[in-house]
Every structure is written in C-alpha cells, then in structure tokens.
Amino acid sequence: MTPVPVPRRSLPAGLELWRRWFDALPFWARVLVFLLIAGVGVWYYNDPYVTAVAVSVATYAILGLGLNIVVGYAGLLDLGYAAFFAIGAYTTALLMTQAHWNFFATLPLAVIMTGTAGAILGYPTLRLRSDYLAIVTLGFGEMTRVAITNWDYAGGPNGVLGIPPPSILGFQLGSQMDFLGVSLFLLGIAMLATHHLDHSRLGRGWVAIREDEFAAEAVGVPSLRLKLLAYVMGGMWGGLAGAFFATRIGAIDPTSFTFQLSVLVLLLIVLGGSGSLPGVLVGSLVVVGLPEALRQFSSQRMLVFSILLIIMMLIRPQGIWPRVRRKPKPFYGLEGGESSDHAVEALRAHQREVEERDRRALTGHRSAGQGEVLLEVKGLVQQFGGLRAVDDVSFEVRRGEIFSIIGPNGAGKTTVFNCITGVQKPRRGSIRFDGRSLVGLPPHAIVSRGLGRTFQGIRLFKNMAVFENVMVGIYPRHRTMTWQAMLHTPGERRDERRTLQEARRWLQFVGLEEEAGRLATELSYADQRRVEIARALASHPRLVLFDEPAAGMNPTEKLELIGVIRKIRDLGITVILIDHDMSLVMRVSDRIAVLDHGVLIALGRPEEIQRDPAVIEAYLGRDEGDEMVEAIGS
C-alpha cells in the first residue's frame, strides 16, 4: 500500500504548542509520554471494566505491532498470525504450570519458540507468491489450533488451567492495574523496537521489496532473507503477546486462537493504516473498543461492527492514521566543501579491500588485473519455449574496458544481461566473473560479488525519495545486524549516517544532488536513468551493466551520459552497455559485440564493426550496406 501524505490541520493555539513540543521530543520520549498519559488516564478513571478493556487494547496493540512488521513493512499477507499467539501462550502456560517458572523467565523461551516456528514455516514458503502465502499462513494457523486441541499433554480442548499471575522481585502481581502496567511496558518495548526497525536499513529494504521485489533483488537486497526476517520477527512479538495473555487470563484453551483472531489483528492494522505505528494503536482501540461500546446492541453487535468496518474502508481505504511518507532528512554530518571525490575515495578503498580479501581468502586466486579477463561468457544458451533467445554466445570482457552489446530488437541482448545478473537461469553455458561461476546464484548474491545493473525500463522505487533509492543500492555492503537496528545502537546510527552521506555523494557524481529529496517519479526520464546509475554504483560494483541508458534522452543528455560512462570507467569499473544509439555506442565503446537472433555475429573494435558485412546485413538487409555504414558511422 502506498503511503499517503496527509496535510496536517492546525490545532487551536494552545494545543498546537503542545504538539510542537511533543513532535520535538525523541521517539523514546514520545513513547514514554504516550504510555504515561494512557496509564495514568486509565488509573485515574479507576473502573475495573475499563482497565480490563485497556489491557486488552494493549495486548492487541502488541500483536498488531508484530503483524505490522509482516504486513505493513514487508507487505506479506499473513492470515495465520494467531498461531504465534498460541505458541507463545502455550509455552508460557506450560512452563509456569508444569515447571513453575517465573513469568518473565518464560518470555525468552516463548519468543524463541515462536521465532523458530516462524523460521521453519517461512523458509520453504516465503518464496511463494503473496496470495499463496495467504493460504499457507492460514493453514499454519488452523493446523496449530487443531494440533493444540488434540494435544493431550496441554489439556486438549480444555487447555491449560491455573496459570499463575506474574511475580516480580517477590511481589505477586494480580490486579487489573498490575496487568495494565506490564502490558504497557511490553507495548512500549514493542513500539520502540518496531519503530527502529522501520527506520533502519531493514525498513528500507522492506519498502524496496514492497515497491518492486524484482528490482530490489537485482540491486542487491536479499529479498527472501528479509521476508523471512520480517515473518520471524513478527511472529516473535505475537509470541510475547501470547505469553502475556496466558498469565493474564490464567486459563487458556484452543478457542482463543482461532482464524477470527488472525483476521481481527490484520483488520486492526489495515483499519489503522498499514505500516503505520500510530495506526496500529488507533486500530486496536477501534477493534477492541468498538465491539465493547456496541454491547447495547447485544446480538446484533457483530453485524453492526461489520457494517461499520465496510463503511470505514469505503471512506478511508488508506486507514484512519495512515503511514506518512518519510520526509527527506537534511543531510546532517556533512562538512562543507566536501567534494564528490569522497565517493570515489570510498570506492577505491573498498576496491582495494576486496582485492586484498580475495588474495588472502583464496590461495592461488588473483583478481583480474587491468586488461585481463573479468567476465567470461562461454556457450550461453537460453530458450523460451521453442524460441532460442540466446544461442551459443561466447565473449570475454576485460577489466577496465567499455564493452557494448548491440543488435536489432529481439536479438537477445537483455536476455544475456538477465543471465549474467542471475535474473534468469541460462539453459546451458558458463558465466564466470573474476574466475568464479555466477550460474545459479540469486541476483542479490551476484550484486555482492561486484556486478551492478540498471534496467531497460526504469525500475526505481517509485514512492521512495531519490536519496533513499540510492541508499537501497548500498544495502549489500551494509554490515549492521538486526539487533543493532532494533536497539538503534550507536554503531547502527553511524552506519546509517555514512550510508546517507555516500548516497548523497553518488548523486553528486551523476549530477543530481539537488534532487535528492524528491520522489523518484517526479524526476525527468533522463534524471531517473541517472538515479539508477547512482544506485548501481552505490553497491561498489567492479562491473556495471547498463541496459539502454540513453533511451529517451535528448542529444545534450546523451553527451552528458557519455561523460558519466567514461568517468565510471576511470574509476576502475568495467562497463557493459546495451544501446541502440549507434553514435553513442561507437564513441564510447572499446569493443562491441553484435547479436542477431540470439547469435553472436561479430565482435571487435568499433571501426571493425562498422565495416563488418554480417553486421550491415543484420541491420539493413543485403544491398543496402552503404546506408548502414553512414548510419552507424555518423
């Protein structure tokens, strides 16, 4: 779901002042203020019924925050979330009743159990299409419920009874107020952790996957791993909420963990605004509070609830409190007078580091030096049905050169690119990069080996700012761990700052620094292509593949592009180029390969290609060769 920018209405003067004060606080302080107001408010009201409802709202909010990672951030449809709630609840319930553990001691185990369950289910199934995932998760939820119903050790359909309330430092907690305190504490932790995740590189990776999974993978985001991470972490919060639920209710049975619960949690997220943290809070208030408020309708209350729900979706499909598009942050931490050389220096340092690592890691392996073979394609065959798109194509690209692949439409150029970058698996043939085979690796792993690419049809992440697009390109070089992201550690902050700086410098390198904060789609066609180039360079590739970078550019822009391509080559990056613009290709290339109907018909220096009779025939047919010479010679 695309984030929607919401215009802020101005409040009355007094309140406006408070809001500014609130907005200026760091996030943790805002969470604290919110929880204090909520807690004190309920305590002051002093009504056991209201307190109980508030505890339920908080429980649902924790569930919602967890599922929001899966649904709102990673964009995966999960219809079996109740399973995690159940696994957490049963783990804690059994540990507390059978082994007499302290509630707080059971929490880590409850979380680990759910995380493990998520990993076991997620690993084989998360590569499925999103709609299929819906039914698989639904099935998981139902299987879990049936399994616990039939599990005699855990009481079968009667469940686990007599779960004691939690105790802390010798104090026995038990009143609804106590539970409110515990639930608000857990909620606060969940709010902080999910907020930090959302604003870390993982959050960025998830947005990229949601926007365009194919492009995300192709620029180096390990999409399967990230989806699994979202699923497992979402499950862990579900487990935590379940553990709390068990100790609070005191007796759990399988009917608490039905499909309806999964739906309700999903519903509160979408109702509040998918991916939005305040949305989850508002959503849980509505989903728990509304049926309570509708008690006077008694038997018709679910009917009224469903009608209100449908109407609500109709008038506000984006949710009550939708996710606000992140405003581009100012570029903090940049000293004045810094030049784009810094990007270049960082790249050079990285290049040296990689070569050093290669030398040490593989005895006998030596990275390709200048002018030596960097990429070797041998006997490449790709077939779609009866069509041989690429037929026994072999070529070598040497380090430091600009190598172009040309050919009429349908000649198989992009297919060659897709095979090299792992988007397609070739039918036959070998592709070796710096002496190691690339065949069979997923695209993001190939990016990590040092291949960057751009796309024939522009594939930027449309609802991300320009600089965020480039930051996604830096993803494969990032070393931040998940726990660091969740805790927002100093190391993680430093990494984020560095990423931001580098993104800016790569934009400077392609001449787009001024546009950094705009949405990618607001740029002109030519500029969007340049953002793609910056994004590809940000991964510090040793080889970049540009697929028709000049398409749709005017002559001036093409001239600039030639400059950029040469600059890239001068950085020590080898370039492979596909383009139809002959004057550009002829001017910039060191060597050219010509494909026609999937067959390599010529390979050589530009002058040789222009004179090659086979090439002329491929382009223009027989007897019209003179014009071709003119056309490509111009």
Next chain:
Amino acid sequence: MGAFLQYTVIGLTVGSFYALVALGYTIVYGIIRLINFAQGDLSMVGAFIGWTLLVSLGFQHLPLWLALIAAFVIPMIGTALVNLGILQFAYKPLLHKSLWAILITALGMSLFLENAALQVWGPSINAYPPSMLPSSGFSLGPVHVTFLQVALFLTSLLLMAGLYAFVHGTMIGTAMRALAVDHDAARLMGIDVDQVIRLAFVLGAMLAAASGVMIGIYYTQIQFTMGFLLGLRAFTAAVLGGIGNIPGAMVGGMLIGLLESYTAGYLSGKWETVIVFGVLIAVLVVKPTGIFGERVAERM
C-alpha cells in the same frame, strides 16, 4: 479395498461441493486478483434461500422436479443478486485504490453475511427436508452408492461442464479469459471490463449457491456458520489446483474432498485440517503455482 472405495465415493461427493465454491474463488481471482473471502458465505446464503423455499414456503410438497428446479434456480439467482450488490456497493469503489482495503472489505463482507444470516434465520440448525431424494442406492461389489450421491455428483459435473463450455465457447467467456491475462490490453480491445467483472461475480455466486443447496440436501442440515469451513476448504482447493485456473479448481476440490474423506476414514476426523493443509503446503513447496497453475510472473 472396500473401505477405500467407500471413502472415495464420499470424498468425490463432498469434493464436488468444494469444487463448485472453489470455482467462484478462482473466477473472481482470475479477473480482479481478489480473494473474495465471502465466497463460502455466499454458499451459505444460497443454502438458506433454498431452505426458505423448500421448508418455509412449502415447496417441498410440490412435484419433485418442480421443487428441485425452484430450490436450485431461485437461490442461484438470489445469491447472484446479493453478490452483485456486494460488488457494486463494497468492492467497486475500492477496485483501483488499495488491495489491502478491498481484502479487508471482503473479510468484513464475510462477517456481515454470517451475522445477517444469523439475524434473518436464527442461530439454530435448520433442517432440510430429509426425503427429497430417495436415500436408497445400489451396490457395486463392496461399495454402496446412494442415488443421492450420484445425482449430486452428476449435477456438479454438469455445472462445471457448463461453466467450462461457457468460458471457452462463448465470446464473453473469451473476454473473461483475455481479461484474466491483461486488463489493459483487454480494455483496448474493446472489452467492457465492468461487465466481465459483474459476470464473474454472478457466475461465482451461482456456483456457490448451487453447492450450498446441495450441501443442504446431502447433509439435511445447515447453519449460518457453515460458510466459514466451506470457504476455507474451497479456497484451499483453488490454491491447490492453481488459483485462477478453472480445471485446477475442479481437480483441487475433488482432491481436498478425497483427502478429507480418507483422513476421516483411516485416521480420525479431528486431524482433517492438519492433513489437508499439510498436503497443501507440501504441494506448494514442490510446485509453487499449484497443480495446474501456470508460471505467471507476479510483476516482471
């Protein structure tokens, strides 16, 4: 062996009900990529309309052929109208806005239908006339087959064949298939997209209603909650066969019916859900597009 064949007969009968509902999921999904969660509840609505006609209005006392026609045709039309109303009122405004919102609306619609039925027909189990069709049957070796099972199975097959012929043999059916492949291209070819979407909803609802009535006749009792499990099984069937694929939904439905019947027969009824979903997950892991699903790139 005898037991196995007996379970097979039961499985195919029940499976044919699932297949009909699964077809509704698949047709609607094929056209607008929406998992219409209300599909199972439409079946429930059909079953209740049929019950109202047969029991409340006394159609069961009419000549059998007339009663049967009324009990199938009117619920099918009525449910189709309900589904058209749902489409027009709830889904249409959201169609090009947000996939999440429309999904939640579908869930809300399922909840609404269930609770509306609760208000109209009450919470109790409503009994279908028990002796509509002769409960007698015939024996094939060790297997006993009732005429009712044969009749219901053949009716399902007839409906499915009709649908298949419609989708592959008529102009508008071809338009439906075109739309399933590419909305924009179909629109450019002059296909009235809205009309085809309406048609998909009508067809889906009619098949669901027919299966609802058949369930009523077969089990002789219905309840307002029946839509949930039915919808779940049918959805599973549609995905197992490859969602969006019509023969896939038919085969998927039969397979789920058989699986359920064998599990209940050899293991225990309480493990049905686990076995059904376990098999589904296993199939999807091996063949991610379902049994008949073609490799469709989500977005390339």
